[in-house]
Amino acid sequence: DARVTQTPRHKVTEMGQEVTMRCQPILGHNTVFWYRQTMMQGLELLAYFRNRAPLDDSGMPKDRFSAEMPDATLATLKIQPSEPRDSAVYFCASGLVLDGQSVTAEAFFGQGTRLTVV
Amino acid sequence: KNEVEQSPQNLTAQEGEFITINCSYSVGISALHWLQQHPGGGIVSLFMLSSGKKKHGRLIATINIQEKHSSLHITASHPRDSAVYICAVKEETSGSRLTFGEGTQLTVNP
Numbered sequence: 001d002a003r004v005t006q007t008p009r010h011k012v013t014e015m016g017q018e019v020t021m022r023c024q025p026i027l028g029h030n031t032v033f034w035y036r037q038t039m040m041q042g043l044e045l046l047a048y049f050r051n052r053a054p055l056d057d058s059g060m061p062k063d064r065f066s067a068e069m070p071d072a073t074l075a076t077l078k079i080q081p082s083e084p085r086d087s088a089v090y091f092c093a094s095g096l097v098l099d100g101q102s103v104t105a106e107a108f109f110g111q112g113t114r115l116t117v118v
Numbered sequence: 119k120n121e122v123e124q125s126p127q128n129l130t131a132q133e134g135e136f137i138t139i140n141c142s143y144s145v146g147i148s149a150l151h152w153l154q155q156h157p158g159g160g161i162v163s164l165f166m167l168s169s170g171k172k173k174h175g176r177l178i179a180t181i182n183i184q185e186k187h188s189s190l191h192i193t194a195s196h197p198r199d200s201a202v203y204i205c206a207v208k209e210e211t212s213g214s215r216l217t218f219g220e221g222t223q224l225t226v227n228p
Contacts, residue, residue: 033215033216042218042219042220042221043204043206043218044218045215045216045217048215056215091161108163109153109160109161109162109163111160112160112161
């Protein structure tokens with residue numbers, strides 16, 4: 001059954017440590033999004049990729065966050081160094097976009113990674 | 119910048135009641151999603167709309183493009199419908215990115 005897979009599901013880390021979150025998009029999807037959800041801000045877009053190339057990462061603090069797609073089956077979001085204010089749930093979502101038009105009707109979300117930085 | 123506003127923010131209902139959640143947005147969109155987030159945190163897409171109305175089981179979603187407004191209705195509500203319902207819009211000029219409302223916390227009591 002096709003789904004977006006995120007690992008880990010939960011992560012507790014100390015301030016200053018590096019955190020890497022991983023996402024496996026649905027096979028065949030060419031667009032991957034990273035969202036962050038906090039109580040204060042709700043859901044926010046951090047970055048998104050099309051065909052592994054970053055299209056928009058304006059929502060991401062550049063000094064500590066980085067997002068990559070080493071290959072079509074893996075997207076990573078890294079925080080270094082982590083801070084308590086990074087505590088949130090990070091969602092990955094994937095879809096298929098061809099010629100600028102969404103082919104997939106739905107937004108396919110992973111289960112999220114709950115990050116706590118202490 | 120597109121503003122996506124949902125109302126109400128919180129809603130408590132008795133089992134069996136008809137529920138309506140509203141979503142308004144400020145700029146042109148190509149599609150609108152209704153998402154459901156359960157207490158466990160997972161997000162599920164309920165509907166994607168670009169016009170008219172869609173129905174799935176007890177859920178009905180409508181959209182009025184001219185008025186920039188969408189509603190999500192739940193008929194014969196049940197405690198398992200308790201969740202956060204999030205409206206998200208895909209702007210005409212933003213490709214596939216979604217802009218989210220703040221969500222509506224629905225609690226259905228038995």
